[in-house]
Amino acid sequence: MIIAGPCSIDKHFIPTCLKVAELGATHLRAGLFKPRSGASRWAGMGNEGERSLELGLEMMKEVKARTGLKIVAEALSEEQIEILYDYVDVFQIGTRNQTASELLRAFGRQDKPIILKRGMATTLEEFIQYISYITYEGNNDVVLCERGIRTFETATRNTFDISAIPYLKQNTTCKVIGDPSHGTGVRDLVIPVSLACLAAGADGIMVEVHEQPDLALTDGPQSLYVEQFAELMKKVKAYGQIN
Amino acid sequence: MIIAGPCSIDKHFIPTCLKVAELGATHLRAGLFKPRSGASRWAGMGNEGERSLELGLEMMKEVKARTGLKIVAEALSEEQIEILYDYVDVFQIGTRNQTASELLRAFGRQDKPIILKRGMATTLEEFIQYISYITYEGNNDVVLCERGIRTFETATRNTFDISAIPYLKQNTTCKVIGDPSHGTGVRDLVIPVSLACLAAGADGIMVEVHEQPDLALTDGPQSLYVEQFAELMKKVKAYGQIN
Amino acid sequence: MIIAGPCSIDKHFIPTCLKVAELGATHLRAGLFKPRSGASRWAGMGNEGERSLELGLEMMKEVKARTGLKIVAEALSEEQIEILYDYVDVFQIGTRNQTASELLRAFGRQDKPIILKRGMATTLEEFIQYISYITYEGNNDVVLCERGIRTFETATRNTFDISAIPYLKQNTTCKVIGDPSHGTGVRDLVIPVSLACLAAGADGIMVEVHEQPDLALTDGPQSLYVEQFAELMKKVKAYGQIN
Amino acid sequence: MIIAGPCSIDKHFIPTCLKVAELGATHLRAGLFKPRSGASRWAGMGNEGERSLELGLEMMKEVKARTGLKIVAEALSEEQIEILYDYVDVFQIGTRNQTASELLRAFGRQDKPIILKRGMATTLEEFIQYISYITYEGNNDVVLCERGIRTFETATRNTFDISAIPYLKQNTTCKVIGDPSHGTGVRDLVIPVSLACLAAGADGIMVEVHEQPDLALTDGPQSLYVEQFAELMKKVKAYGQIN
Numbered sequence: 001m002i003i004a005g006p007c008s009i010d011k012h013f014i015p016t017c018l019k020v021a022e023l024g025a026t027h028l029r030a031g032l033f034k035p036r037s038g039a040s041r042w043a044g045m046g047n048e049g050e051r052s053l054e055l056g057l058e059m060m061k062e063v064k065a066r067t068g069l070k071i072v073a074e075a076l077s078e079e080q081i082e083i084l085y086d087y088v089d090v091f092q093i094g095t096r097n098q099t100a101s102e103l104l105r106a107f108g109r110q111d112k113p114i115i116l117k118r119g120m121a122t123t124l125e126e127f128i129q130y131i132s133y134i135t136y137e138g139n140n141d142v143v144l145c146e147r148g149i150r151t152f153e154t155a156t157r158n159t160f161d162i163s164a165i166p167y168l169k170q171n172t173t174c175k176v177i178g179d180p181s182h183g184t185g186v187r188d189l190v191i192p193v194s195l196a197c198l199a200a201g202a203d204g205i206m207v208e209v210h211e212q213p214d215l216a217l218t219d220g221p222q223s224l225y226v227e228q229f230a231e232l233m234k235k236v237k238a239y240g241q242i243n
Numbered sequence: 244m245i246i247a248g249p250c251s252i253d254k255h256f257i258p259t260c261l262k263v264a265e266l267g268a269t270h271l272r273a274g275l276f277k278p279r280s281g282a283s284r285w286a287g288m289g290n291e292g293e294r295s296l297e298l299g300l301e302m303m304k305e306v307k308a309r310t311g312l313k314i315v316a317e318a319l320s321e322e323q324i325e326i327l328y329d330y331v332d333v334f335q336i337g338t339r340n341q342t343a344s345e346l347l348r349a350f351g352r353q354d355k356p357i358i359l360k361r362g363m364a365t366t367l368e369e370f371i372q373y374i375s376y377i378t379y380e381g382n383n384d385v386v387l388c389e390r391g392i393r394t395f396e397t398a399t400r401n402t403f404d405i406s407a408i409p410y411l412k413q414n415t416t417c418k419v420i421g422d423p424s425h426g427t428g429v430r431d432l433v434i435p436v437s438l439a440c441l442a443a444g445a446d447g448i449m450v451e452v453h454e455q456p457d458l459a460l461t462d463g464p465q466s467l468y469v470e471q472f473a474e475l476m477k478k479v480k481a482y483g484q485i486n
Numbered sequence: 487m488i489i490a491g492p493c494s495i496d497k498h499f500i501p502t503c504l505k506v507a508e509l510g511a512t513h514l515r516a517g518l519f520k521p522r523s524g525a526s527r528w529a530g531m532g533n534e535g536e537r538s539l540e541l542g543l544e545m546m547k548e549v550k551a552r553t554g555l556k557i558v559a560e561a562l563s564e565e566q567i568e569i570l571y572d573y574v575d576v577f578q579i580g581t582r583n584q585t586a587s588e589l590l591r592a593f594g595r596q597d598k599p600i601i602l603k604r605g606m607a608t609t610l611e612e613f614i615q616y617i618s619y620i621t622y623e624g625n626n627d628v629v630l631c632e633r634g635i636r637t638f639e640t641a642t643r644n645t646f647d648i649s650a651i652p653y654l655k656q657n658t659t660c661k662v663i664g665d666p667s668h669g670t671g672v673r674d675l676v677i678p679v680s681l682a683c684l685a686a687g688a689d690g691i692m693v694e695v696h697e698q699p700d701l702a703l704t705d706g707p708q709s710l711y712v713e714q715f716a717e718l719m720k721k722v723k724a725y726g727q728i729n
Numbered sequence: 730m731i732i733a734g735p736c737s738i739d740k741h742f743i744p745t746c747l748k749v750a751e752l753g754a755t756h757l758r759a760g761l762f763k764p765r766s767g768a769s770r771w772a773g774m775g776n777e778g779e780r781s782l783e784l785g786l787e788m789m790k791e792v793k794a795r796t797g798l799k800i801v802a803e804a805l806s807e808e809q810i811e812i813l814y815d816y817v818d819v820f821q822i823g824t825r826n827q828t829a830s831e832l833l834r835a836f837g838r839q840d841k842p843i844i845l846k847r848g849m850a851t852t853l854e855e856f857i858q859y860i861s862y863i864t865y866e867g868n869n870d871v872v873l874c875e876r877g878i879r880t881f882e883t884a885t886r887n888t889f890d891i892s893a894i895p896y897l898k899q900n901t902t903c904k905v906i907g908d909p910s911h912g913t914g915v916r917d918l919v920i921p922v923s924l925a926c927l928a929a930g931a932d933g934i935m936v937e938v939h940e941q942p943d944l945a946l947t948d949g950p951q952s953l954y955v956e957q958f959a960e961l962m963k964k965v966k967a968y969g970q971i972n
Contacts, residue, residue, distance in 0.1 A: 040375055076344060097343050099339035103343060136282040152637055152850060156853075161885075186892075189896060192895035193892055199924040239928070364638060366641060396610065398611060399647075402645060402649070405682050406641075406675050408678065439682035442682045442685035521830055523858045525861035562831045585766075607849035616767065
């Protein structure tokens with residue numbers, strides 16, 4: 001499970017996706033609605049008005065048709081779940097909504113897989129308990145995603161809790177993936193931490209890739225260049241052969 | 244602004260409220276819907292079925308009529324906002340939903356004051372930015388509440404960030420209150436930390452009080468006995484005289 | 487117990503000390519040896535060579551003679567304990583050395599009071615256990631100092647754990663003081679957090695004051711102006727009258 | 730660089746060391762002096778009196794002679810450095826002493842390699858700066874060890890900061906190793922996190938192994954069984970072949 005693509009949908013979305021698809025990605029990230037820490041910040045094409053929203057959805061449809069890959073997208077409300085429903089294969093619950101229990105229930109009523117990202121201050125015990133908000137509603141297809149927690153360390157955007165990978169594998173029946181892009185926030189740390197995830201037993205990784213990271217509207221500094229993603233995939237394949 | 248009462252509505256709700264009202268509380272806590280870290284846990288009378296929900300609402304109505312005090316209650320979804328609307332004077336956004344931006348927007352569309360509790364991993368800078376999700380929708384009556392953050396310390400349930408009180412006062416125009424019950428999680432620390440809040444410039448405090456804490460369905464260990472609340476109020480009044 | 491003065495001894499040391507003495511300080515801070523996070527940083531007059539060391543010691547002697555106040559100074563090694571012995575009334579163990587158990591034993595062999603500052607990642611339970619390294623050697627005069635812990639919050643230099651004050655008072659027989667200068671790292675937060683310490687039951691506070699904070703060689707941004715210290719002392723006295 | 734052995738020297742020390750040596754360890758852990766969080770706890774054979782100390786040193790000598798491997802041991806004071814000097818090949822500075830700058834200088838005056846373990850609350854930037862206390866004294870042979878930091882997570886003893894491995898490799902010229910035993914505190918997480926370290930670019934790992942972990946006087950729950958160490962070494966070797 002290699003989920004890759006730009007952080008948010010912009011005009012580089014389709015070309016970047018075509019490249020990562022060619023290099024071996026299995027799923028594509030499609031950031032139509034972006035969670036931000038303030039209402040005045042750009043929050044994705046989905047929040048730019050009707051026309052941008054339509055355009056974003058069309059781009060998702062096109063890229064899915066051209067690559068045949070599955071589309072992963074985050075929804076922040078029931079309304080967004082409905083808008084996205086016909087265009088996505090996997091829903092993502094972002095870290096900022098992981099403890100929003102009533103929203104989790106809404107995802108539990110969907111018939112598509114859910115990637116549940118760990119909250120920034122959620123203990124592993126709690127994380128496991130929160131799964132029940134989804135499963136109690138009938139949806140048992142939950143993938144857990146470690147994406148770093150908040151600590152005193154400032155060299156990285158978050159502290160990637162590598163122990164979470166084997167802990168969640170040992171204590172749940174869910175698939176477990178890692179997101180080293182958010183987990184480190186630093187492009188040059190993404191490859192080594194991605195490999196660490198796989199070595200620790202992860203079922204996959206989610207990484208941000210952009211054909212021109214400097215032009216990305218969100219998360220540029222942590223997005224891999226396409227060449228770096230190629231290098232990562234090469235190493236991932238080598239690693240796969242010893243397992 | 245002294246917000247007091249049991250953590251969740253139970254059969255001790257009315258008698259406890261009558262007592263804290265007599266002792267000088269200005270607002271009453273009414274926990275009809277409780278956020279919990281797992282779907283299997285008791286989540287308040289509001290989640291026990293139609294009849295319990297109705298009964299809880301009636302109790303809120305009665306206690307308001309008998310004390311004349313304002314009612315503060317948490318809602319975890321737009322649906323719960325609607326249910327509570329006619330019964331509450333002030334809405335509360337809980338710590339687990341503080342970063343759920345779309346839910347914040349829904350509160351921004353209400354015409355009642357909002358208490359926004361700080362998320363467990365939210366920096367003060369971010370906390371200030373999140374206010375905009377409410378104010379951009381037209382509701383400018385936001386009260387900020389420091390309730391402790393997640394740290395390595397285990398002697399207390401959270402680490403109460405006392406600096407948040409003056410920092411938020413200096414950097415926003417909002418009223419700022421403290422919640423030492425959740426901020427410490429330890430009954431015997433609630434009085435000293437409440438007084439510290441006021442000394443640091445807080446506009447009020449929110450404390451859990453229960454006539455029989457050992458029987459409380461939630462947060463018993465951090466709930467004050469009524470006599471302790473009486474002692475706290477006495478000290479609060481003495482403190483008020485020097486300011 | 488109001489311990490005040492510049493962070494480190496420099497040419498403003500004596501005039502600043504005379505002023506804080508006049509305003510009601512009970513102890514003077516004398517930073518001859520400064521712990522720094524790298525060997526290339528200025529580490530106090532005590533580390534500038536024989537002549538500076540002598541000069542610093544003379545300044546400590548003079549200021550003690552002129553004010554009659556007690557001198558508090560940090561030592562980072564047994565050698566520094568010996569150098570300082572005749573000039574100080576109270577030894578301080580800094581936060582960076584709080585878990586250096588063999589050094590604590592050396593302080594335990596002294597016959598002067600010890601201020602033990604909490605380590606940045608030390609739980610309250612552990613903090614209490616570390617006292618034994620001092621007391622087992624025979625020195626029972628230990629004052630505990632909360633000075634903030636490391637958390638994800640960046641608006642303040644550390645997160646001042648206000649709950650530590652009542653917790654340590656309730657669980658030890660030691661005096662407990664707070665250091666809001668290091669606990670916040672922000673000048674404008676020092677007064678409110680100092681008052682919070684006293685309201686929470688602290689036996690005293692330790693604050694950095696400098697007659698010209700902009701010229702301070704260390705900790706300028708968190709040092710109070712003399713006028714601010716005057717304001718603080720006025721409030722401290724008003725507060726004292728209600729207790 | 731595979732450093733293995735019991736946490737502290739006890740009667741299982743020699744047999745355990747012989748086994749890990751046979752399985753491919755390159756260095757042996759020899760815990761003669763143990764840092765503990767209180768003076769009343771057992772602190773290693775080195776602190777049990779003259780005779781135990783002598784016996785412990787003899788065991789170190791014997792195991793070195795029989796295996797030909799290098800001995801790694803922690804010293805907590807200058808005095809302990811002297812006692813250990815003739816018996817060890819590599820000194821270790823423990824996490825609790827990492828910020829004890831004057832002690833670091835003492836290690837800087839030794840002519841043997843130093844393993845510097847990261848403090849529980851030390852940022853990576855600070856960690857790099859602290860190296861200078863050793864190198865300024867003339868000792869440039871410093872190995873950095875990530876061993877987990879203090880966070881809110883309680884499922885693990887510490888949070889192993891996997892990003893530290895590539896960050897320190899990219900920003901220093903030192904060798905970098907990981908200690909998953911302390912980094913997780915949970916036996917069953919040690920193997921996956923060890924492999925993650927190597928995948929992330931570590932130059933080695935340090936792991937606790939005990940022939941009967943239930944009988945270990947310290948750190949039993951995080952010590953690998955000998956069979957687990959055998960399994961780890963098998964995987965380490967497989968991993969080595971793809972690099």
